[in-house]
Amino acid sequence: MAKHNAETQAELYTSAQKALIEAAIFITDKPQTLDYLQQHFSLSRKQLKAIIKALQQDYQHRGIELVEVASGFRFQARAQFSHDLAVLFEEKAPKYSRALLETLALVAYKQPITRGEIEDIRGVAVSSHIMKTLLERDWLKILGHKEVPGRPALYGTTKAFLDYFNLSSLEQLPELKTLNMEQKFSLAMENVTDN
Amino acid sequence: MAKHNAETQAELYTSAQKALIEAAIFITDKPQTLDYLQQHFSLSRKQLKAIIKALQQDYQHRGIELVEVASGFRFQARAQFSHDLAVLFEEKAPKYSRALLETLALVAYKQPITRGEIEDIRGVAVSSHIMKTLLERDWLKILGHKEVPGRPALYGTTKAFLDYFNLSSLEQLPELKTLNMEQKFSLAMENVTDN
Amino acid sequence: MTTDTNNTMNKKMQGEMQQQALPFAFIHGEGIVEKPQDLFIPPDALEVILENFEGPLDLLLYLIRKQKLDIIDLPIAQITQQYMNYIELMTDLKLALAAEYLVMAAILAEIKSRLLLPKLKTEDDEEDPRAELVRRLQEYEVIKQAAQTLDQIPRLERDLHTVNVLFADNFTQTTTPPEVDLSDLVNALKGLLKRCEAFEHHHIQGEVLSTRERMTKVLEQLTAASQAKQPFVEFSCLFDFKEGKAGVVVTFLAILELVKESLIECIQSEVLGQIQLTLSTQGDY
Secondary structure: OOHHHHHHHHHHOOHHHHHHHHHHHHHOOOOEOHHHHHHHOOOOHHHHHHHHHHHHHHOOOOOEEEEEEOOEEEEEEOHHHHHHHHHHOOOOOOOOOHHHHHHHHHHHHHOOEEHHHHHHHHOOOOOHHHHHHHHHOOOEEEEEEOOOOOOOEEEEEOHHHHHHOOOOOHHHOOOOOOOOOOOOOOOOOOOHHHO | OOHHHHHHHHHHOOHHHHHHHHHHHHHOOOOEOHHHHHHHOOOOHHHHHHHHHHHHHHOOOOOEEEEEEOOEEEEEEOHHHHHHHHHHHOEEOOOOOHHHHHHHHHHHHHOOEEHHHHHHHHOOOOOHHHHHHHHHOOOEEEEEEOOOOOOOEEEEEOHHHHHHOOOOOHHHOOOOOOOOOHHHHHHHHHHHHHO | OOHHHHHHHHHHHHHOOOOOOOOOOOOOOOOOOOOOOOOOOOHHHHHHHHHOOOOHHHHHHHHHHHOOOOOOOOOHHHHHHHHHHHHHHHHHOOOOOOHHHHHHHHHHHHHHHHHHOOOOOOOOOOOOOOHHHHHHHHHHHHHHHHHHHHHHOOOEOOOEOEOOOEOOOOOOOOEEOOOOOHHHHHHHHHHHHHHHHHHHHHHHHHHHHHHHHHHHHHHHHHHHHHHOOOOOEEHHHHOOHHHHHHHHHHHHHHHHHHHHOOOEEEEEOOOOOOEEEEEOOOOOO
């Protein structure tokens, strides 16, 4: 570690405090928020942020890394090892159908959205099974109800969804290929009778 | 890392191999044996041992450590942090029973008071568990012993009790008069002293 | 379109395959019954492919992309023709055909027929009949791609693994004590005093009466014994154990009261011996 780093550190926190926060993030199953850590350990926001930053640097060249996802900070194995590490897992990671992924993508990008609106865009009915799976995985939640006849549920994505996809916010989702709605329909009348 | 260490390392394994083994031990939920690691990653016993040793050194001054337990190697939080980390895993105790609250109220208003006197007013025995809970929470303390046969303990409330309820003194307890309980209370107490 | 039309079409497709009949009469007179000719995939493999379509929009997109056509210049006649071929094939293969596919067939046929009609108005703002379908296809394609991208993002279980670090052996779980409000304490006291009141009330009335009553009963027993020339009654004979603890206490209190009032006497002739009770004889003993 660079020398100047050690110097600034000395003013902000002790190495014991840093080690404690490190251990705290490591042993918890779920990502830890700064709020939560601040609440349980007598450290200032500034100290915590400095510790997190230092830890991220410490693990820069290791097999695991400290990342921030939607619900906080967590350690995870580097993605580059995922292929090699797959041998350790007997069970294959679940695969998701196109129907499920399209439904999930629609909610992620167009939330709040009703099931009817999803069906309109996809052009097919959304099976109850898919909605159930998405709700049970805690990737979707019902945000409220649309004030139209039938009061259909409005769906949105959860923090668990972002955590699962390693995102810290919805803004981190890959940009949608924008619909060029201004594009003129150069619909030259084709010779229909030709066919 | 010491220089001579880096030199021996160079002969035995690459930093990528070390990072992979590190990640492998981190992500599995059970301790990893050398056999198991050897079987899944193309490394020799000698290489693995050298990697483990290097990792143990890397984590020597961190919040977690790589230890060998009966079934293999695993990372665990340092024992010195167990106490501090416990705050993250605290369980909420169930709500206090009516019996406990009544006992506490009696001590608060009528201290010093013996357990026998509490039992006389309440009409039922006070379980040892209740007294233990209140003493452990540091809300009650033994003030002395009543000079009657058996020398029963005289209980009173503590400063911690006052602090918890945000009172500066016992006089700040809600007045019985304003609660219309004065008469009933003295009646109940008379009965006790009569016995 | 309903499953009824689906069945009708199914039947017709099977029965009149070779006839130049009217199986598609219900879609604006468009009768396409010839085998698909411009399919790029052998029919055997088709079944697998078809099952992978996520609905009519997906199928249309596939047809458009397959021929490197632009959605914007949607050649409706060509696409309709191909779409119908696929629908027919799906029916032939007895794939469960979702109603949405038939709805789309109707939409395509309608657009086609509108395009066929001579343009009566030449106003510029008249919308192309294909516009709505093109918009839907574009919208769907965006989502289809978004879903594919989403599937490629590194995710837990498949690409990312969180760490498992345990506590050292000396870890012990702690519990947070419950919270208590001062009002909880006051309420507990109120409840207690209310109960006390009820209890005391009952206690005083019941106890006094029953002790008096018992005193009379004990005296009666002793008098009866005395009249039967048995001046002494054994202490234990006065108790009825069926009455339980309370009864024993009341009887004992009654005896004490009687002794105190010098109405009876207790005699114990030897240490640890039986206690005998007798009516007081005012020193006449």
